[in-house]
Amino acid sequence: MRPTDYAAGAVPVDGYGPGFFRAGGQVIHGAVLVDGASAQAWGGLDDLGTLAALAGRIDVLFLGMGAAIARPPADLVAALEGLGIMVEAMASPTAARTYNVTLSEGRRVACALLPL
Template sequence: MRLNEIPFNGARPVDGYGPGFFRVGGEVIHGAVLVTARGAQAWGGYDDAGPLLALAGEIDVLLVGTGRTIAHPPAALRDKLDAVGIGVEPMASDAAARTYNVLLSEGRRIAAALLPVD
């Protein structure tokens, strides 16, 4: 089997997750996390819209990892993000992390806001 190295051009992919944590570029972050090409930071969940809105103009799509199963983020949050031109794609957190990594490797303007899988 041939393995190909995936270039992330200095960005840090999501390289693991487990009950209550994510590992991004080797760093473990407990709880919810916001991951961008610039790095990762703890995120306060749906009530913490500020860091997401601050990405306006930097990203086109925000993948929202909703935990173990897919669910719709609150309408008020979706409306705020839409108002600043950020598309929202909800999916289960594991799928969101994998999708983020693929799109990041393609150089897309992407971010992921991930709720932990408990």
């Protein structure tokens, strides 16, 4: 195995545990949004504005629904897809790993993760 290579300044998800995520050299408690250049607390599924601000900067949002996969709110998905952001919902650990892999490929991605 070899370490994953990321572009200079790229911010991967470094780890997670019950109620927190580690990304960009910081620990964030609760939901988190990581967009390739930064990591920040996120207001959860009701915080459409923060996700909508990614329009034009990302192509795909990996939406981590917590410990298990769940269906995201249809209105959230429709609003983001209307802005040109494809949404892929999965469990948060899977979303974090998928985000890291596609980030290492240089793709325009972000992940919004609900805590475990």
